[in-house]
Amino acid sequence: AFSSLAARAEAQHPIKNVTIFGAGFMGAGIAQVSAEAGYNVKLVDVSSAAAEKGVAGIKSNVARDARKKFAELAKTSAEQAAESERKHVEAIVGRIQATDKLESAVAEADLVIEAIVENIKVKQDLFRKLDAHAPKHAILASNTSSLRVTDIASATNRRDRVGGLHFFSPVPVMKLVEIVRTDDTSNDTHAALLDFGKSVKKVTVSCKDTPGFVVNRLLVPLMLEAIRMLERGDASKEDIDAAMKFGANHPMGPLELGDFVGLDVCHSIIEGWHQSYPDVQLFNPSPLLTKLVSEKKFGRKTGEGFYVYPPAAPKPAK
Ligand code: NAI
Numbered sequence: 001a002f003s004s005l006a007a008r009a010e011a012q013h014p015i016k017n018v019t020i021f022g023a024g025f026m027g028a029g030i031a032q033v034s035a036e037a038g039y040n041v042k043l044v045d046v047s048s049a050a051a052e053k054g055v056a057g058i059k060s061n062v063a064r065d066a067r068k069k070f071a072e073l074a075k076t077s078a079e080q081a082a083e084s085e086r087k088h089v090e091a092i093v094g095r096i097q098a099t100d101k102l103e104s105a106v107a108e109a110d111l112v113i114e115a116i117v118e119n120i121k122v123k124q125d126l127f128r129k130l131d132a133h134a135p136k137h138a139i140l141a142s143n144t145s146s147l148r149v150t151d152i153a154s155a156t157n158r159r160d161r162v163g164g165l166h167f168f169s170p171v172p173v174m175k176l177v178e179i180v181r182t183d184d185t186s187n188d189t190h191a192a193l194l195d196f197g198k199s200v201k202k203v204t205v206s207c208k209d210t211p212g213f214v215v216n217r218l219l220v221p222l223m224l225e226a227i228r229m230l231e232r233g234d235a236s237k238e239d240i241d242a243a244m245k246f247g248a249n250h251p252m253g254p255l256e257l258g259d260f261v262g263l264d265v266c267h268s269i270i271e272g273w274h275q276s277y278p279d280v281q282l283f284n285p286s287p288l289l290t291k292l293v294s295e296k297k298f299g300r301k302t303g304e305g306f307y308v309y310p311p312a313a314p315k316p317a318k
Pocket of ligand 1: 118
């Protein structure tokens, strides 16, 4: 058994170079935790300005963490602390290269993680190109929340080397990553994705390619059931949220959570699932959710959803 394990380890390319597509909120977070874990990272977006914006965001996050990390040292020597902070930030951000060139970004990739727009056509188009330009051994992973990884993989000729790596927002803070295997994902690919998830210091769970994987398959219907209670007038929104916070110890009630995630996002997830699985009643659309979205009440980000959010006070200048 040992020799076959060793042979497998040798046959497999260890993951050193990670290329991430999409320098938005999720992609930048994934790039940050990958660089912190010591990987060489390429962060790709449609323009180099967008990719660089992603890196700038990472830099300020890492710098903030570094200030906390060296706060003790700063009490005795501000100069030494500043120097340690600078080195720490440089070491991490120095491992990340921003680019808008697909071919060179994937030429030496061992793992590619896609975190671009949640649109099946756009993702398939990208995976077709990744399949054409990434090395044969490279694993292609998607961070999709609501699409089928199987459908994304179908654009490639390496379905055994495609899987889901579903991170949670914000990536540097949230501990979980779901490792999604399709019917075609090989054992080696699955094992490599699990190892990668652990190496970026996440708790990993494995699951099949079913709608919402584990977390969203439970959370989205919970939120929809809460909206249906509200629609029927079974309880007020405040009471529904208070019930789940104080009766089930959830950190946020389901309606608050919807506002936090974005009602537009929730609505589009549920629309997609309802179309693909019309018989699953838990995925039925909700008139109230549809109405709020048509009124552009998306939750926190627009200032109103189920609740009204006063505009954030301007940050004090530093
Ligand atoms: P975002 O809108 O912040 O970032 C997406 C980025 O991808 C943008 O910078 C865009 O310019 C770039 N992009 C679009 N097409 C591209 C292409 N062909 N090549 C390179 N870059 C391209 O979106 P966000 O929130 O980061 O989500 C990204 C993915 O992560 C989606 O699939 C989403 O479902 C998934 N996800 C999102 C979560 C969230 O809470 N926001 C949680 C877990 C997964």
